[in-house]
Amino acid sequence: MTTFWMTLYVLVWPAITLGMLSVIVRAFYKEWRQARKEGRSIV
Template sequence: MTTFALSAYVLVWPVLVAVVLFVISRSFFREWAEARRKGEDLI
C-alpha cells in the first residue's frame, strides 16, 4: 500500500463516524423539538 492510500484509509473512519453522529444527533433534536412543541414526553 502506498502512503497516500493508507493515510486516506485511516482518515476515512473519523469522517464516517462524524457523519453518523451528525445524522443521529439531528434526528434526535428534531424529535425532541417536535415532542416539546406538542407537550409530550420524548420517551
C-alpha cells in the same frame, strides 16, 4: 503505495463517524423539538 491506502483508510473513518453522528443528533433534536411542541415526553 500500500502506505497511502492505509493512511487514507485510517483518516476516512473519523469523517464517516462524524457524518453519522451528525445525522443522529439532528434527527434526535428534531424529534425532541416536536415532542416539546406537542407537550409529550420523548422517552
